[in-house]
Amino acid sequence: MDFGFCLSPSSHVKMDDIDLTTFNRLKDANPDINTCIACGSCTATCTAGNFTEMSFRRILLMLQRGKEEEAKKMIQRCMLCGKCTLVCPRGINIRKILLDITR
Amino acid sequence: MKENILIIGGGAAGMEAATQLQKMGLTPIIVEKSENLGGHIAQWDRLFPAFHPAKDVVDQMLSQVKDIKTYLNTEVADIQKDNDGFHAVLSNNEKIDAKAVILATGFDIFKAERKQEYGYGIYNNVMTSVELEKFFRTGKDERINNPKKIGFVHCVGARDVKVCNTYCSKVCCTTALKQACEIKEVFPDAEVYTFYMDLRMFGPGYEDLYLKTQKDFDVKCVRGRVCEVSENMDGKLVIKAEDTLFGKPLKMTLDVLILMCAMEKNKSIDTIQQKLGIADNSDGFMQNKDMYLGMNGTAQDGVFVAGACTAPKSLPDTIGEARSVATQVFNYINNK
Ligand SMILES: Cc1cc2nc3c(=O)[nH]c(=O)nc-3n(C[C@H](O)[C@H](O)[C@H](O)COP(=O)(O)OP(=O)(O)OC[C@H]3O[C@@H](n4cnc5c(N)ncnc54)[C@H](O)[C@@H]3O)c2cc1C
Ligand code: SF4
Ligand code: SF4
Ligand code: SF4
Numbered sequence: 001m002d003f004g005f006c007l008s009p010s011s012h013v014k015m016d017d018i019d020l021t022t023f024n025r026l027k028d029a030n031p032d033i034n035t036c037i038a039c040g041s042c043t044a045t046c047t048a049g050n051f052t053e054m055s056f057r058r059i060l061l062m063l064q065r066g067k068e069e070e071a072k073k074m075i076q077r078c079m080l081c082g083k084c085t086l087v088c089p090r091g092i093n094i095r096k097i098l099l100d101i102t103r
Numbered sequence: 104m105k106e107n108i109l110i111i112g113g114g115a116a117g118m119e120a121a122t123q124l125q126k127m128g129l130t131p132i133i134v135e136k137s138e139n140l141g142g143h144i145a146q147w148d149r150l151f152p153a154f155h156p157a158k159d160v161v162d163q164m165l166s167q168v169k170d171i172k173t174y175l176n177t178e179v180a181d182i183q184k185d186n187d188g189f190h191a192v193l194s195n196n197e198k199i200d201a202k203a204v205i206l207a208t209g210f211d212i213f214k215a216e217r218k219q220e221y222g223y224g225i226y227n228n229v230m231t232s233v234e235l236e237k238f239f240r241t242g243k244d245e246r247i248n249n250p251k252k253i254g255f256v257h258c259v260g261a262r263d264v265k266v267c268n269t270y271c272s273k274v275c276c277t278t279a280l281k282q283a284c285e286i287k288e289v290f291p292d293a294e295v296y297t298f299y300m301d302l303r304m305f306g307p308g309y310e311d312l313y314l315k316t317q318k319d320f321d322v323k324c325v326r327g328r329v330c331e332v333s334e335n336m337d338g339k340l341v342i343k344a345e346d347t348l349f350g351k352p353l354k355m356t357l358d359v360l361i362l363m364c365a366m367e368k369n370k371s372i373d374t375i376q377q378k379l380g381i382a383d384n385s386d387g388f389m390q391n392k393d394m395y396l397g398m399n400g401t402a403q404d405g406v407f408v409a410g411a412c413t414a415p416k417s418l419p420d421t422i423g424e425a426r427s428v429a430t431q432v433f434n435y436i437n438n439k
Contacts, residue, residue: 015355
């Protein structure tokens with residue numbers, strides 16, 4: 001029956017229920033992803049980010065907060081130009097990690 | 104030339120100042136209210152950033168002051184100043200005349216109960232950084248039972264208008280990451296989270312400690328202040344915070360929560376401080392002459408300050424100030 005209203009789902013990220021298999025697999029192959037300091041350089045320089053919501057910083061977070069599908073969708077914007085890898089102050093091999101996520 | 108210098112407080116600052124003054128040919132006298140010298144560092148297990156045993160540092164300092172006149176379990180009950188200098192009466196009724204006084208009474212730890220939303224003293228498994236340090240020293244704490252998930256809350260009692268402490272306590276970020284690594288060493292399979300607002304890794308080797316935390320210990324740093332803690336049916340802690348980098352509120356169950364409590368001024372010296380005519384600054388610590396060139400001076404000629412009694416400080420900061428206060432006192436005595 002439609003009462004004309006509904007309950008909004010909780011907007012909380014429920015850390016207890018998150019499946020981190022993908023992130024952990026990615027981390028085993030690329031331990032440097034742990035060293036991100038969320039500086040945003042990758043996002044600021046991103047060729048795709050100029051026109052879309054593409055942000056590698058957010059992709060890393062999405063994978064750790066159970067938003068794998070969203071992350072995979074965002075990655076489709078990437079043109080693999082590699083500028084992000086050039087600017088990352090922690091020397092994270094971002095381009096390779098992006099490729100690994102979609103693999 | 105033998106001149107008495109009264110040093111109130113026998114922590115790192117007081118001991119180091121005494122050591123230097125003795126080398127300069129003056130006669131330092133330490134008055135310490137607790138039953139041993141060492142102050143807070145004697146309570147720590149290992150020191151950041153190099154995980155150096157605190158005991159090593161304390162023992163080294165103790166060996167340097169072994170010939171210096173020291174009163175333990177003693178406080179200064181009264182103090183007067185006249186043209187000859189200072190005249191103090193100790194709590195044991197002994198009298199000391201001194202040409203100069205150094206206040207080195209250090210800090211106190213913020214009482215975690217005051218931030219009620221974190222549940223310290225209400226929920227069993229909420230503990231403080233000081234208690235965790237004790238666990239590392241003794242290996243014993245009932246609350247730490249092979250935990251699977253551990254959280255650290257930064258800035259407890261600091262950067263917080265609600266508790267009237269607007270300052271940053273300086274060392275607790277580095278301490279949190281140091282302790283996060285250490286707890287991972289004890290429980291390698293545990294997940295460790297720190298909840299920070301800014302990570303203030305201000306000293307040499309401190310940023311490397313941050314990198315090590317991420318790389319070698321897989322500690323997860325979440326940017327956001329924990330806003331509330333509750334306990335579930337199993338006695339576990341449920342915390343809420345916003346992941347501000349992700350832009351979403353977050354909820355998590357933890358086995359243990361560690362509160363990084365701020366440094367506050369040690370108020371046990373207030374009466375003597377007032378008698379000497381020295382005010383507190385806006386953070387509630389002792390007011391020094393000025394922040395740049397006059398950091399060891401005070402409004403009272405002949406009274407000097409060193410260490411964490413004027414602001415939150417690391418051990419190297421404290422030692423540096425203790426050495427500089429010795430020079431200042433030497434110059435004062437010699438009218439330079
Ligand atoms: C949890 C924690 C961990 C830390 N870890 C580190 C670290 O790893 N590395 C680092 O560099 N720094 C660390 N610090 C900072 C370090 O503890 C301080 O820099 C140092 O203790 C300051 O020394 P102090 O002598 O000024 O003060 P205190 O250590 O507080 O000593 C003051 C002394 O004065 C005595 N006293 C107080 N009032 C009176 C009175 N009225 N009469 C007589 N005596 C009195 C006290 O009993 C005490 O012995 C840490 C701090 C905290 C809170
Ligand atoms: S490689 Fe992809 S993510 Fe990196 S800058 Fe280029 S488009 Fe952006
Ligand atoms: S540039 Fe590197 S450190 Fe900065 S946000 Fe991107 S991945 Fe993280
Ligand atoms: S050092 Fe870090 S934890 Fe301590 S008050 Fe400053 S920002 Fe907060």
